[in-house]
Amino acid sequence: MNISSSSMVEKAADATARAMPTSVVRRLRGLSDRAIAWVFIAPTIILLLAINIFPLIWAIYLSFTNYRANRPNAPVLNVGLGNYERVLNDPDIWQAMQTTAHFVFWTILLQTVIGFALAYLIDRKFRGHAFWTTLILIPMMLSPAVVGNFWRFLYEPQIGLFAYAVSLVTGIPTADIQMLGSVSLAPWAIIIVDTWMWTPYVMLICLAGLRSIPDYIYEAAEVDRASAWRQFWSITVPMALPFIMLAVLFRGIENFKMFDMVTLLTGGGPGSTTEVASITLKRAAFESWATGRASAFAIVLFVAVFGLANIYVKALNKVKQR
Amino acid sequence: MSSVTSAHSVVEPSPTSKRIAGAIVILYALITMIPLVWIFLTSIKSPPDSISYPPKIVFAPTLEGYCNLLTTRTRQTPEYIASLPAPTGTCDEVTRKRNMVIAGPSNFLPRFANSLVIAFGSTFLAVLLGTLAAYGFSRFRVPLADDLLFFILSTRMMPPIAVAIPIYLMYRELGLSDTALGMILLYTAVNVSLAVWLLKGFIDEIPREYEEAAMIDGYTRLQAFWKVVLPQATTGIAATAIFCLIFAWNEYAFVALLTSGEAQTAPPFIPTIIGEGGQDWPAVAAGTTIFLIPILVFTILLRKQLLRGITFGAVRK
Numbered sequence: 120m121n122i123s124s125s126s127m128v129e130k131a132a133d134a135t136a137r138a139m140p141t142s143v144v145r146r147l148r149g150l151s152d153r154a155i156a157w158v159f160i161a162p163t164i165i166l167l168l169a170i171n172i173f174p175l176i177w178a179i180y181l182s183f184t185n186y187r188a189n190r191p192n193a194p195v196l197n198v199g200l201g202n203y204e205r206v207l208n209d210p211d212i213w214q215a216m217q218t219t220a221h222f223v224f225w226t227i228l229l230q231t232v233i234g235f236a237l238a239y240l241i242d243r244k245f246r247g248h249a250f251w252t253t254l255i256l257i258p259m260m261l262s263p264a265v266v267g268n269f270w271r272f273l274y275e276p277q278i279g280l281f282a283y284a285v286s287l288v289t290g291i292p293t294a295d296i297q298m299l300g301s302v303s304l305a306p307w308a309i310i311i312v313d314t315w316m317w318t319p320y321v322m323l324i325c326l327a328g329l330r331s332i333p334d335y336i337y338e339a340a341e342v343d344r345a346s347a348w349r350q351f352w353s354i355t356v357p358m359a360l361p362f363i364m365l366a367v368l369f370r371g372i373e374n375f376k377m378f379d380m381v382t383l384l385t386g387g388g389p390g391s392t393t394e395v396a397s398i399t400l401k402r403a404a405f406e407s408w409a410t411g412r413a414s415a416f417a418i419v420l421f422v423a424v425f426g427l428a429n430i431y432v433k434a435l436n437k438v439k440q441r
Numbered sequence: 442m443s444s445v446t447s448a449h450s451v452v453e454p455s456p457t458s459k460r461i462a463g464a465i466v467i468l469y470a471l472i473t474m475i476p477l478v479w480i481f482l483t484s485i486k487s488p489p490d491s492i493s494y495p496p497k498i499v500f501a502p503t504l505e506g507y508c509n510l511l512t513t514r515t516r517q518t519p520e521y522i523a524s525l526p527a528p529t530g531t532c533d534e535v536t537r538k539r540n541m542v543i544a545g546p547s548n549f550l551p552r553f554a555n556s557l558v559i560a561f562g563s564t565f566l567a568v569l570l571g572t573l574a575a576y577g578f579s580r581f582r583v584p585l586a587d588d589l590l591f592f593i594l595s596t597r598m599m600p601p602i603a604v605a606i607p608i609y610l611m612y613r614e615l616g617l618s619d620t621a622l623g624m625i626l627l628y629t630a631v632n633v634s635l636a637v638w639l640l641k642g643f644i645d646e647i648p649r650e651y652e653e654a655a656m657i658d659g660y661t662r663l664q665a666f667w668k669v670v671l672p673q674a675t676t677g678i679a680a681t682a683i684f685c686l687i688f689a690w691n692e693y694a695f696v697a698l699l700t701s702g703e704a705q706t707a708p709p710f711i712p713t714i715i716g717e718g719g720q721d722w723p724a725v726a727a728g729t730t731i732f733l734i735p736i737l738v739f740t741i742l743l744r745k746q747l748l749r750g751i752t753f754g755a756v757r758k
Contacts, residue, residue: 159577170630174607245463262691417603
């Protein structure tokens with residue numbers, strides 16, 4: 120820092136000091152670094168304890184009771200592990216978990232393949248790549264609920280653009296393209312919208328991975344006359360793998376919680392073909408008002424996400440160290 | 442134009458491969474934009490045009506969708522409408538063409554205002570708390586710092602519905618249910634984890650020597666923070682603020698479960714816009730367009746910081 124700028128800063132500091140009542144200045148001057156650290160960090164921790172941890176502990180407590188939120192005055196009984204037993208033996212809940220796993224699997228597979236391919240192509244740095252990349256990024260910044268609602272319109276078999284386009288290409292009559300009404304197509308309707316929205320996310324992380332590979336590695340491979348194919352599988356993919364895995368982790372956690380888009384597109388239907396865990400949970404908690412059982416399910420879900428994420432992070436760290 | 446077989450052919454791809462890559466990416470970008478363009482086109486269609494088959498690409502644009510979004514209307518006989526005084530304003534005129542009269546404003550503007558208040562309020566708080574905490578974690582030896590940071594991150598792994606039940610009960614006790622304040626506090630708590638992680642990354646990059654120099658010049662720690670660190674962190678703070686804003690702006694699950702009207706934001710409202718005989722798609726599209734515009738602007742402003750924001754700063758570009 121040069122002299123002129125430091126004296127300028129000093130002047131500004133004097134002005135601040137003068138603007139404050141002396142007692143406040145003295146008190147602040149007196150704060151030790153340790154006190155400042157706590158004053159700075161405490162509000163965040165207190166807020167998180169109040170709005171995240173306290174509710175979580177409350178949910179754990181409720182999961183052992185038969186409490187019902189729509190009957191706040193009814194006596195609350197401790198039911199031990201009863202709720203957990205019911206949750207783990209409930210075929211509907213297992214069905215919802217399977218549906219969720221199905222969504223997570225396909226969305227991650229599609230998003231990773233398409234996202235990586237796009238990143239690989241964008242990394243060629245063709246003319247105007249920055250502009251087109253920005254355009255591609257737009258869907259992931261939008262509200263899943265608002266956009267999901269509009270996709271419902273696009274999917275309408277009689278009037279929607281999607282059915283029209285598919286019918287134009289394949290010749291299938293639009294009446295047969297019931298994306299949201301047919302048991303076999305509804306899950307794919309959601310997978311398509313999710314992929315449309317979140318492929319850019321994976322693409323962006325993959326792009327960062329590809330840009331992190333130093334050029335000299337490719338130069339060395341070229342000297343060794345390694346084929347382009349060989350370079351791709353021996354350099355590009357392994358070097359970008361930690362980034363790809365990070366993208367998969369973040370998408371996996373998010374899609375496990377998937378709620379808004381499904382609610383707006385299908386609401387879980389037709390039947391319960393698209394009923395993911397979050398929707399089952401919402402029904403138990405805010406429609407059946409089985410607060411205790413819903414809390415037990417919530418805890419099971421949280422433990423599942425947390426556990427899977429932790430195992431995955433260990434694998435990720437191994438890949439990073441290689 | 443032909444590329445030479447040198448080390449550069451790898452680092453700098455050949456013009457042909459660039460052109461092919463460009464063509465595929467542009468094709469993808471154009472396809473990906475279709476739904477968004479369609480939203481905008483639908484917003485300026487008349488209701489019959491919006492549901493005609495095959496979908497109309499050429500049509501007479503109208504502001505009907507926007508008028509229907511902003512007002513509630515009642516159907517009247519042509520005779521009654523003829524007996525009314527001359528239409529006041531564009532919306533009145535547009536609405537009368539369909540034998541309707543404006544009965545009053547719709548709920549869109551209050552919901553949109555809620556979106557603004559809640560998104561900006563929670564963003565301000567999250568960035569304020571996040572900046573302080575990030576500075577604390579970045580510059581001081583905090584006991585159990587790693588555990589605390591991981592705890593802060595892990596609060597984002599919970600499915601919103603899982604905490605929604607107890608928050609619903611807690612808010613009912615505290616009188617916070619269906620209030621803007623309740624939603625602001627909730628979104629602040631959700632966003633502060635991102636804010637701390639992102640801002641810690643930004644502040645870590647500001648050399649400590651700046652503050653040390655200022656403190657040697659007679660500054661207190663707080664003055665150094667205020668006068669030296671904060672100005673240096675402005676870009677990071679701005680980027681963090683926009684990420685928090687986008688989350689709060691787009692959130693649906695909490696608002697759908699915890700509010701029932703007063704404090705509801707636009708995302709649960711837009712799908713409920715019903716016209717005669719079903720969803721009024723031009724009005725829905727109009728609401729969607731208005732709602733998406735700020736995010737489009739932010740995306741373009743933010744593209745350089747995007748990667749950090751979506752990965753909690755775990756990946757730097």
